Amino acid sequence: MRSDHSAEWGAVDDGVVEKLRGIVGPEHVKTDDGAVAAFSRDATPLFAARPDVVVLPGSTAEVAAVLRLATERRIPVTPRGAGSNLAAGTLAQDGGIVLVLTRLDRILEVDADELLAVVQTGVTTTELAAVAAQQGLLYVPDPGSKTVSTVGGNVATCAGGLRGLKYGVTRNYVLGLEAVLPTGEIIRTGGRLWKDVAGYDLTRLLTGSEGTLAVVTEVTVALVPAPADSRTGVAYFPALADAGRAVARVIADGVVPATLEFLDTKCINAVEDFAGLGLDRTAGALLLFGDDGDPDTVARNLERMAQSCAKEGATGVTLAQDVAASEALLTARRCSLPALARLAPVTVLEDVGVPRPRIAEMVGRIDEIADRHGISVATFGHAGDGNLHPTAVVDPSDDGAIERTKAAIGDIFSAALELGGTITGEHGVGAAKLPWLADRLGADQVALLSRIKAAFDPAGILNPGKTGSPFP
């Protein structure tokens, strides 16, 4: 899957490897087969590409020196955190250096007065959340991968999670960044202030730029006071269309839920087979709804959401009585991927978005597309913000199954766009979705992205073959 649009890249010869060893220390430069193979894949099952060398810098200055060398020699550099992305964002399609940021793992500061934390980008999301919790604070972004994914990866993909509707996504919590340009300059964008409109908003531009514009080495994130209570309920519906109407009614009835997630019937059954949570297997869909904050308000809001679901034909509604019971319910959502992954050797978790009122229609389209291509797709997702995760379970030994899956995924992207949606709600474009980016943004905007990319990265070395690069 090498991109053929690039002019000649510089070679990673012995001299370059020696220089890299001099910059980061010999033990942090890997060229052996095992290491190169390990960094040839991320969490995107249908893609793979081998780098020439894996480099693990230990400081911002080392990142800068590696990038300067790479720009001078025109060697591609692919930044990488935990490699948990689902869009082939960390694959070194053109070879070169995979730059792994996990050694930048220090939590530099948590300030309860200013409600912020400063961390290096290799810190995992869970570590940051745990340190904030020790001071009674919450770090809001909570991707399902949070125990492994890095804060840098979350910022680079603008990761979402289960709290999107009420609280937003990663970009809403990034106050400032330290980042290294591909040419080696170290910049600081934003800072510690909530209000600061000096200049173009490079913090927002870099957040979600998927390692194509700069390598982020330090992040200042906003924290919020931890809510006193947090509770969840579950409502079962005969069909997903009923659940879709309930989503609209919950919001029309005046509650902005902290959590509003759905599972279709295939997911319910896979989760039940996997975790035995006591879910209603006969339901066509379920909605998990939840709120957090002051306990009385949470109780009132949960009751109101339960009523809204009942009015739209819920066949059963259960409210968790405490945080532990809520967590047990949320397990149903959180284990959807591992539950589906048991069904076949390859699981392709996709990520599209549609306007909220069109969720049920989109799931109908996904089912029709899956049938037409003769593959199995289950769907779960964030009903609150219209973000769906159709998940194909594929047996590659089944003749043509991979090709049919790829074709179905393309049709699913087209269907999302036809319904006024997007090709990715939170996982990013990476290499996997680059061919569809112009369908989403239009040719003029794609050309503008390439000009922005060139301003940051004149030699085009940073994560080529992703956003900002010509299409494959």
Ligand SMILES: Cc1cc2nc3c(=O)[nH]c(=O)nc-3n(C[C@H](O)[C@H](O)[C@H](O)COP(=O)(O)OP(=O)(O)OC[C@H]3O[C@@H](n4cnc5c(N)ncnc54)[C@H](O)[C@@H]3O)c2cc1C
């Ligand atoms: C089981 C599972 C559940 C998931 N759940 C969610 C979810 O709920 N919500 C969600 O949004 N995503 C989810 N994801 C996808 C993934 O975890 C996120 O995209 C996450 O933000 C990636 O973090 P990472 O550290 O693994 O980054 P990587 O996968 O290593 O990198 C992701 C992208 O960021 C770039 N990058 C990484 N670090 C830096 C840096 N320091 N500077 C510049 N660029 C960098 C890379 O080049 C790449 O383009 C899930 C994935 C899995 C496997």
